[in-house]
Amino acid sequence: MKSKIEIYALQITLAIMGSISLIIGASGIWMGPNNMNKVTVPIRLDNHYRYLSGLALGFGLINWFYIIPRITQAGTIVRMFAFMVFLGGIARAVGFFKLGIMPDTFSLIATISEIFFTPILCYWQARIAQRKDQ
Template identity: 40%
Template sequence: MAERSNFAGGFSELRALQIAVCIAGLVPVTAGLAGVVFGAKAFGADGELVTLDSHVRYLSGLLLGIGLVFWSLVPRLDTATRVVRILTLIVFIGGLGRLVSLFVSGVPSVGMQFGLVMELVVTPLLCLWQSRVARAES
């Protein structure tokens, strides 16, 4: 096993990555749970539109599931490269869809802009970091 690199405070790089994934996982878990529980109203849309509400709750359930799977990987992030890459691809593709909406429909709310940054920047960076840690740990 390769020697673990340490960050300030004696944290290993793996531990720092685990903490970062736990914190970043708050976004899909809380947004997903809010969407499942409150439907389209959680995101400022009219929840009376039955089809929209149904779709928002479904997609929120997927978001919640993605966040929970990321969290489930935390104890073994140094060996979960394949799953992290698959989840990252799913999140990134979703972010591309949100980016299309930005160009077609205009700039969304700050919360949706935050989601866009999480999907197209933060999650891919965490994936690259995980790959680096996995290589160092093997």
């Protein structure tokens, strides 16, 4: 029984994270970077922002339609996604240090989540999968 509750808790956590990716990705594709501060950005920056928003949307879709229903078997893809998200968090942190700026609240929370929470999520999935195999 405890194992099922833990699986459901992980699935709910992933559903929340996947929903955030879907919302951020879709809004980034639709509105571009101008929705953040209402300034015009160069076309290449807009293009790159929308591309990355498409990746976020794809992460959310794969999370919802592939990972969540197969959470005990999806260890490899969870680790691959976690690694990419972790690297994204490191990239954000590098940017903050190189620019010498304190990030806004959203960016700070995202960076902390990407660097620290993502590995914990990976460990959680591996622990559940290991228990399921026994």
